[in-house]
Amino acid sequence: MLNEDWLRKKLRLALEINSRDGIDQVGPGIWRLGDARQGPVILARSLSTLVRTPGILDGFRVKGASLRVITPKPIDQTAHPFAADIEWLPLQERFAFYGDGISFIAPQGNRPEETPREPAKPVYGPFADDFRTVLLPEYGHINLTEAQASVFQSLWSFKGEPMRAERIMERAGLDSDKPIDVFKVKSRDKGKPGADRPLMAYRELVVTVQRPGLYSMPCSAG
Numbered sequence: 242m243l244n245e246d247w248l249r250k251k252l253r254l255a256l257e258i259n260s261r262d263g264i265d266q267v268g269p270g271i272w273r274l275g276d277a278r279q280g281p282v283i284l285a286r287s288l289s290t291l292v293r294t295p296g297i298l299d300g301f302r303v304k305g306a307s308l309r310v311i312t313p314k315p316i317d318q319t320a321h322p323f324a325a326d327i328e329w330l331p332l333q334e335r336f337a338f339y340g341d342g343i344s345f346i347a348p349q350g351n352r353p354e355e356t357p358r359e360p361a362k363p364v365y366g367p368f369a370d371d372f373r374t375v376l377l378p379e380y381g382h383i384n385l386t387e388a389q390a391s392v393f394q395s396l397w398s399f400k401g402e403p404m405r406a407e408r409i410m411e412r413a414g415l416d417s418d419k420p421i422d423v424f425k426v427k428s429r430d431k432g433k434p435g436a437d438r439p440l441m442a443y444r445e446l447v448v449t450v451q452r453p454g455l456y457s458m459p460c461s462a463g
Contacts, residue, residue, distance in 0.1 A: 300386035401462025
């Protein structure tokens with residue numbers, strides 16, 4: 242049986258990912274391995290999971306940096322499965338096993354140009370139907386992680402009514418103490434273009450009453 246922890250660590254070494262970056266599980270069978278050459282690297286057990294729910298990757302896009310996605314390649318998969326700004330690294334084709342290690346196989350030639358996927362249109366107020374994108378006049382489209390989307394979706398469900406943090410986070414299915422926790426910029430991402438945009442969206446949309454510890458999202462009222 243494949244030791245997945247070993248695989249993740251060896252892939253990091255093959256892509257020269259800085260050892261200070263940790264490995265984060267961002268969904269079932271999906272991990273962020275860290276940043277290689279200033280670009281995020283995502284590993285997924287299954288390509289079909291990402292193809293069926295493309296919004297999963299929106300939260301990892303960083304302006305001015307590439308997004309790399311590693312998955313096994315299905316036998317019948319011939320076309321590039323993602324938008325043009327995402328580089329797909331099929332595990333069988335772009336990595337080679339040798340001894341107790343893995344090496345990265347650099348691409349040959351350029352990939353044909355493809356049409357970028359349009360940002361999801363707002364359905365719930367400024368949010369897309371899966372809450373993975375929010376559109377604000379001042380900032381434009383902002384991509385959100387799954388955890389950030391869950392917090393906004395939880396807040397939306399209370400229809401503008403002020404609510405305590407623990408109830409919001411319970412409905413979001415998260416262990417953090419406060420809604421803002423999942424919007425804080427991690428130390429490894431500080432200084433990266435666009436890294437603070439989800440936090441800007443949170444501060445724009447969420448009203449906090451500190452003393453009683455209540456949170457509400459006025460745009461969901463009514």
